[in-house]
Amino acid sequence: MNHSENDITLVEKYFDAELSESEMKHFAQRVESDDSFKTLVEQEKALIGAVRYHAITEDLQFLEHLESNLNGQGRNVTRPLKTWYLYAAAATIGIIVVARLFLTSFNETPDELFAAYFKPYPNVFEPTLRGENRSDARTEAFQAYEQGDYQKAAALFTELLKSAKEPGILLLLGNSNLILGNLDEAKVNFTTLNKDYDELDIQSKWYLSLCYLKSGDIDRARNMLRELGETEISYATKAKELLEKVK
Amino acid sequence: MNQEEIIHKIRTGGQTELGLVYEEYREEFLHWIGREYHCSPDDSKDIYQLTILIFHDNIKQGKLEHLMSSVKTYLFGIGKNIAKENFRKEKRYVPISKEKWLKENLIDEPTQTIDEDAFARAKSALNKLGQPCQRLIELFYYERKSIPEITAELDYKNPETAKNQKCKCMARLRKIFEKESVNNSIVINHESF
Numbered sequence A: 001m002n003h004s005e006n007d008i009t010l011v012e013k014y015f016d017a018e019l020s021e022s023e024m025k026h027f028a029q030r031v032e033s034d035d036s037f038k039t040l041v042e043q044e045k046a047l048i049g050a051v052r053y054h055a056i057t058e059d060l061q062f063l064e065h066l067e068s069n070l071n072g073q074g075r076n077v078t079r080p081l082k083t084w085y086l087y088a089a090a091a092t093i094g095i096i097v098v099a100r101l102f103l104t105s106f107n108e109t110p111d112e113l114f115a116a117y118f119k120p121y122p123n124v125f126e127p128t129l130r131g132e133n134r135s136d137a138r139t140e141a142f143q144a145y146e147q148g149d150y151q152k153a154a155a156l157f158t159e160l161l162k163s164a165k166e167p168g169i170l171l172l173l174g175n176s177n178l179i180l181g182n183l184d185e186a187k188v189n190f191t192t193l194n195k196d197y198d199e200l201d202i203q204s205k206w207y208l209s210l211c212y213l214k215s216g217d218i219d220r221a222r223n224m225l226r227e228l229g230e231t232e233i234s235y236a237t238k239a240k241e242l243l244e245k246v247k
Numbered sequence B: 001m002n003q004e005e006i007i008h009k010i011r012t013g014g015q016t017e018l019g020l021v022y023e024e025y026r027e028e029f030l031h032w033i034g035r036e037y038h039c040s041p042d043d044s045k046d047i048y049q050l051t052i053l054i055f056h057d058n059i060k061q062g063k064l065e066h067l068m069s070s071v072k073t074y075l076f077g078i079g080k081n082i083a084k085e086n087f088r089k090e091k092r093y094v095p096i097s098k099e100k101w102l103k104e105n106l107i108d109e110p111t112q113t114i115d116e117d118a119f120a121r122a123k124s125a126l127n128k129l130g131q132p133c134q135r136l137i138e139l140f141y142y143e144r145k146s147i148p149e150i151t152a153e154l155d156y157k158n159p160e161t162a163k164n165q166k167c168k169c170m171a172r173l174r175k176i177f178e179k180e181s182v183n184n185s186i187v188i189n190h191e192s193f
Helices: A005-015 A021-033 A035-071 A084-104 A110-117 A137-146 A150-163 A167-180 A183-196 A201-214 A218-229 A235-245 B003-012 B015-037 B041-060 B071-090 B098-107 B116-129 B133-141 B147-153 B159-192
Strands: none
Touching (some): A005 B159, A021 A035, A035 B041, A035 B133, A035 B159, A110 A235, B015 B071, B133 B147, B147 B159
C-alpha cells in the first residue's frame, strides 16, 4: 500500500515522541477515521516492536551465556525428572557435602580456604557468542580465558593492555595470573586496578584478599576482607564468612 | 557502585554493564527466589534473567530514573511478580518461555498486542535489513540513545547526518516489510487454489 510522505513523517514523529499537542490531536483523529492510516501506524508499531524484540533477545542470549560461565557448566537442556529417588540421591549427596564441610571448616589452611572461595571472574566483558567466528588477538584473548587456557590468556591480555587500558582486561589478567600461581604479578594487577581505575574496585579488593591468602599474608588478607565486609554489596557476605575462617 | 551510578551505567552503557549488574545480585536473588517460591534452580535463573531485562528496559525507556528503594528491593519486587504471575496463569510452576514472555510483557502494549502475522513479517524484514542500519535503529528504539549519542557512537559526521540515516534505514525497513507482505499474500493465494 502506498502512503504519502506526509503520513509517513507524521507516524515517524509520533513514535519518536516529536509531535506537538495539536499534531497529536490531528494524529488521533486520523487513526479514528482513516483505516489506511491506522494500518500504517500498526505496521510501524510491528516494525519498532521487532527491532526492540531482536535487541532484547540478543541481551537474553548474552545473559544465558554469562550464566553458563558463572555456573562453570552448561545449562541443563532437559529439566531433571522429578522422581523421588532423584531427590533421595540429591539429599544423600547434600548430607555428605554438609557433613564434610562441617568436619573440615574448623581447621582449614589458607590454601584450602583459597580453593573453597576462589572462582575465576567470568568474562562479562566480551563473551564469545555461539556461531561467532572472529580471529583477532582481542577475541583470542577472551576466548582463551573462557576456555581455561590461562597461560595464553595472560600473554594476550598483557599485550592488549599496552594499547587498551581497560579495567576488565586487567581484572581477567589478574585472575589468570592468580590461577597460574604468579602471585606477585596478580597482586600488581589488582593493586593497579584498585588504584588507577574507578571501576571494578570491589572485585579488585576481593581478588587481592585472595592473593594475600594464597601467599600466606594473613594479616593483609584479613584487613582487606574486613574492609569488604563493611560494604553493602554482594561480596560483603562471603568476605565476612571468609574473615571468620582465616586465623 | 551506588544506586545512582548503577542506573547511570545502565542508561549509558551496553552489555558489559548489564553483565556486571547481573553478577552483582545473582547469588542473593537465586537463593531468595528458590526459597520463597520453591522454584527449581533453572526456573530461578529464568526468572532472574527476565528480572534483569525488565530492570534494564525500564531504565533505557526512561521509566526508571530514581529509585525510592534499593536496587535489590526493586529487583526482588519484579522477580516476585514474575513468579506469582507465572503461578497464577499456570496454576502450577511450569518453565517460562522467556522469548514469549518478553514479547508479551516488553513489546506488546497492555491493551493492544501486535498482530502475530505482522510481527513475524517485521522480524523477517529486520533480518534482511543488514548493518549498519540494524544497529542504528536498535540504538535509537531499544537503547533509546539520543541522536547526538548515536552520532558519536557510530562516528557520523554530525547529528543531522545520523538523523537522516535513521530515517533512510526505517524507510528501507518499511519497503522490505511491504515486499514480505506481498510475497506472503502470493503464497496464501497460491495455497488457496
